[in-house]
Amino acid sequence: MSILIKNALLDNKKKDIYIEGSRVSEIGSNISAEAEYRIDGSGMAAIPGLINGHAHAAMSLLRGYADDMALDEWLRNRIWPLEAKLTEKDVYWGSRLSCLEMIKTGTTCFNDMYWHFHGTARAALDSGLRAVISSVFLDTFDEKKAKEQIRESISLLKESKGYGSRITFAMGPHAIYTVSANSLQWIKEFADKNRLLIHLHLSETEKEVEDCMKMHKKRPVEYLDDLGFLGKNLVAGHAVWLNQKETFLLKKNNVKLIHNPSSNMKLCTGRVFPYSGLKKAGLTIGLGTDSSASNNSLDMFEEMKTAALLQKFSTDNPVIMPAKEALSMATLGSAMALGIDAGEIAENKLADILLIDLKNIQMLPRHNLISNLVYSANGSCVDTTICDGKLLMQGRKVDDEEKVIEGFMEHAEKLTG
Amino acid sequence: MSILIKNALLDNKKKDIYIEGSRVSEIGSNISAEAEYRIDGSGMAAIPGLINGHAHAAMSLLRGYADDMALDEWLRNRIWPLEAKLTEKDVYWGSRLSCLEMIKTGTTCFNDMYWHFHGTARAALDSGLRAVISSVFLDTFDEKKAKEQIRESISLLKESKGYGSRITFAMGPHAIYTVSANSLQWIKEFADKNRLLIHLHLSETEKEVEDCMKMHKKRPVEYLDDLGFLGKNLVAGHAVWLNQKETFLLKKNNVKLIHNPSSNMKLCTGRVFPYSGLKKAGLTIGLGTDSSASNNSLDMFEEMKTAALLQKFSTDNPVIMPAKEALSMATLGSAMALGIDAGEIAENKLADILLIDLKNIQMLPRHNLISNLVYSANGSCVDTTICDGKLLMQGRKVDDEEKVIEGFMEHAEKLTG
Numbered sequence: 050m051s052i053l054i055k056n057a058l059l060d061n062k063k064k065d066i067y068i069e070g071s072r073v074s075e076i077g078s079n080i081s082a083e084a085e086y087r088i089d090g091s092g093m094a095a096i097p098g099l100i101n102g103h104a105h106a107a108m109s110l111l112r113g114y115a116d117d118m119a120l121d122e123w124l125r126n127r128i129w130p131l132e133a134k135l136t137e138k139d140v141y142w143g144s145r146l147s148c149l150e151m152i153k154t155g156t157t158c159f160n161d162m163y164w165h166f167h168g169t170a171r172a173a174l175d176s177g178l179r180a181v182i183s184s185v186f187l188d189t190f191d192e193k194k195a196k197e198q199i200r201e202s203i204s205l206l207k208e209s210k211g212y213g214s215r216i217t218f219a220m221g222p223h224a225i226y227t228v229s230a231n232s233l234q235w236i237k238e239f240a241d242k243n244r245l246l247i248h249l250h251l252s253e254t255e256k257e258v259e260d261c262m263k264m265h266k267k268r269p270v271e272y273l274d275d276l277g278f279l280g281k282n283l284v285a286g287h288a289v290w291l292n293q294k295e296t297f298l299l300k301k302n303n304v305k306l307i308h309n310p311s312s313n314m315k316l317c318t319g320r321v322f323p324y325s326g327l328k329k330a331g332l333t334i335g336l337g338t339d340s341s342a343s344n345n346s347l348d349m350f351e352e353m354k355t356a357a358l359l360q361k362f363s364t365d366n367p368v369i370m371p372a373k374e375a376l377s378m379a380t381l382g383s384a385m386a387l388g389i390d391a392g393e394i395a396e397n398k399l400a401d402i403l404l405i406d407l408k409n410i411q412m413l414p415r416h417n418l419i420s421n422l423v424y425s426a427n428g429s430c431v432d433t434t435i436c437d438g439k440l441l442m443q444g445r446k447v448d449d450e451e452k453v454i455e456g457f458m459e460h461a462e463k464l465t466g
Numbered sequence: 467m468s469i470l471i472k473n474a475l476l477d478n479k480k481k482d483i484y485i486e487g488s489r490v491s492e493i494g495s496n497i498s499a500e501a502e503y504r505i506d507g508s509g510m511a512a513i514p515g516l517i518n519g520h521a522h523a524a525m526s527l528l529r530g531y532a533d534d535m536a537l538d539e540w541l542r543n544r545i546w547p548l549e550a551k552l553t554e555k556d557v558y559w560g561s562r563l564s565c566l567e568m569i570k571t572g573t574t575c576f577n578d579m580y581w582h583f584h585g586t587a588r589a590a591l592d593s594g595l596r597a598v599i600s601s602v603f604l605d606t607f608d609e610k611k612a613k614e615q616i617r618e619s620i621s622l623l624k625e626s627k628g629y630g631s632r633i634t635f636a637m638g639p640h641a642i643y644t645v646s647a648n649s650l651q652w653i654k655e656f657a658d659k660n661r662l663l664i665h666l667h668l669s670e671t672e673k674e675v676e677d678c679m680k681m682h683k684k685r686p687v688e689y690l691d692d693l694g695f696l697g698k699n700l701v702a703g704h705a706v707w708l709n710q711k712e713t714f715l716l717k718k719n720n721v722k723l724i725h726n727p728s729s730n731m732k733l734c735t736g737r738v739f740p741y742s743g744l745k746k747a748g749l750t751i752g753l754g755t756d757s758s759a760s761n762n763s764l765d766m767f768e769e770m771k772t773a774a775l776l777q778k779f780s781t782d783n784p785v786i787m788p789a790k791e792a793l794s795m796a797t798l799g800s801a802m803a804l805g806i807d808a809g810e811i812a813e814n815k816l817a818d819i820l821l822i823d824l825k826n827i828q829m830l831p832r833h834n835l836i837s838n839l840v841y842s843a844n845g846s847c848v849d850t851t852i853c854d855g856k857l858l859m860q861g862r863k864v865d866d867e868e869k870v871i872e873g874f875m876e877h878a879e880k881l882t883g
Binding site: 355 | 526527528529530531533534535536537540563566567570728730731732733734736738758761762763765768771772774775776778779782783784785788789825827828830831832833834835837838841842844845846871874875878879882
């Protein structure tokens with residue numbers, strides 16, 4: 050497929066963008082190449098597709114099912130019992146709805162952790178999105194379970210090859226309080242050997258740190274460092290309870306972090322992501338929504354605003370995380386965290402591109418495009434979503450929207466009915 | 467005009483809502499009355515129009531013009547110099563765009579403070595919204611200015627009668643640090659005598675409290691109490707820097723408060739609105755967005771979420787301000803603060819009503835409508851906006867949208883050009 054976008058605003062200049070296959074082949078003025086799809090980009094801004102660095106797509110099934118509760122109670126009494134009932138088909142349809150929500154709100158790639166890998170992988174494949182998908186590895190310190198999960202991981206890696214280049218399999222150890230040290234070490238070796246990313250919840254709550262101190266006399270990052278677990282292929286979600294030594298260890302090992310401000314606020318993780326220290330240390334930082342059960346939205350535009358506002362408020366510093374840094378976290382930051390060759394619009398980069406309708410009220414006036422994107426817009430300002438060089442949405446229309454909603458509702462209603 | 471909404475979801479039941487003139491005349495099943503407009507409400511939820519309790523509508527002109535700055539610098543070096551240039555026509559078109567944004571995001575009434583009263587009043591009138599509008603009273607402790615402002619207030623009150631029942635004139639003393647004690651006392655007497663609301667910025671920053679302590683040896687609320695300024699007609703925006711005694715004085719005098727979480731976070735007012743103490747004291751609390759220069763959105767759905775998340779995070783209590791309380795602040799709370807007979811859908815109440823499209827992805831699944839409204843939805847989920855018994859938006863179409871955008875852009879571009 051080839052797409053020619055004419056006269057879109059790119060970095061404050063009118064440009065044509067020519068896409069061949071899955072990549073941007075040329076950016077310039079007056080490109081006259083023939084293309085299967087020609088898009089009039091006038092009155093539109095072209096920005097990189099947003100990348101959701103930490104998500105659990107299937108959990109749209111549980112959106113609104115349990116809110117305004119403490120994290121532990123929420124997980125143990127509401128979320129986990131319902132999750133135990135989920136089938137791969139449920140996961141497929143839950144993930145399809147989330148993919149649809151992501152397409153409609155400008156996300157072109159997501160980093161997922163959930164059960165029933167194939168459910169999520171098929172959903173991402175069918176929807177046209179790019180995804181890094183891990184199956185949850187959770188052994189609750191039970192050797193038998195660990196063996197099962199190891200076997201499953203080996204199979205999944207093989208099976209995942211069938212999904213093509215848009216879907217990447219990753220290892221997904223849930224957290225240090227649900228996965229044994231032995232399993233973590235196996236995961237690390239397996240991931241390194243097979244060049245896989247590792248997606249982990251890290252230092253989300255004070256309890257996680259306290260329990261780790263009690264059990265191992267070390268803080269979580271120190272514990273992982275001693276296990277040899279830290280490395281450039283580790284993508285850690287949350288990461289709010291960190292001290293200076295841990296920041297140093299994360300940087301030394303080039304660990305990637307994903308900030309999840311809405312979820313942290315809603316579930317009261319008790320501390321704000323230490324952005325300025327982590328940035329100063331030079332860490333790669335992406336942005337994510339966490340799940341629709343803990344956020345409850347996958348709109349990365351809203352997440353950028355929440356991130357910037359939360360930093361300003363909690364540090365009493367209105368100049369921290371300016372709009373361009375929030376946007377950068379949601380694009381290049383997440384891309385670098387996931388090792389995806391996207392997050393910016395440039396020749397030879399993956400063609401994961403949004404067109405933003407500048408006639409939308411929330412984009413007016415035009416004093417500062419990036420301010421408008423971060424502080425005023427939400428996902429409804431996206432007109433066109435292109436992923437991997439394919440048109441997934443144009444004029445806010447997605448081909449199979451009704452079919453996806455129908456399939457989703459059938460499975461969501463059954464769950465609690 | 468009469469409108470019959472058939473089969474909309476109202477408080478979890480399918481209902482018909484019959485509107486005659488500006489009020490709801492009947493709610494029931496199988497209402498068969500003849501109506502000029504008949505709306506199929508199936509697949510829609512009917513909720514009260516949201517009420518923005520503290521806004522500066524014209525400031526859409528400055529959206530994105532100055533972000534990521536300290537409040538004092540932001541006001542003195544960026545906002546005030548540009549505001550000095552604004553004409554009544556600018557204010558009209560700035561307010562028209564904001565009214566359009568409000569209609570499209572489900573706000574049916576707003577409480578405004580800005581210069582050029584007639585600009586905002588005409589904009590609200592022409593757009594079809596309900597509004598309480600004050601002209602800014604700001605004398606910078608200069609007697610000559612005070613006299614001018616007093617004269618202007620007396621004229622405006624008379625002139626405002628021409629706008630009809632949807633537009634209410636209020637007094638708008640900017641803040642205790644910009645208005646003299648004499649003027650505040652005149653305003654209070656004038657407002658009491660003429661049954662006007664008083665709209666004030668109160669205890670927004672620590673500096674305001676410190677300066678007041680230095681100058682008057684009292685905290686702001688004590689200072690206002692000693693002036694005899696507190697009363698049931700006072701609507702105070704922000705109100706974050708309050709101690710227990712001030713809370714007691716506010717309650718004793720039945721002062722109404724408006725919470726502005728996004729603006730407080732973005733401008734780093736340094737403290738969170740003390741919601742649980744104020745609620746416990748029994749104060750009436752509404753919700754507002756503040757201006758498009760400090761938020762930068764007028765989407766009250768996003769504001770509800772931000773309010774709930776900020777409370778949870780800052781008090782480390784995930785059960786504080788559950789979704790239904792956030793929704794209540796944005797509807798009945800603001801309505802009670804402004805003395806508007808709306809904020810709920812009931813017979814004989816003003817017909818300020820939204821229809822929410824339940825097929826919207828953000829409203830799925832349907833475990834909990836209120837959770838979805840507060841934590842997942844944004845203004846783009848509103849299908850129909852009715853204010854004062856008139857249809858302002860249906861199927862997301864507003865009659866004069868293009869004309870308003872054109873007029874607005876002309877004036878916004880001129881300002882900084």
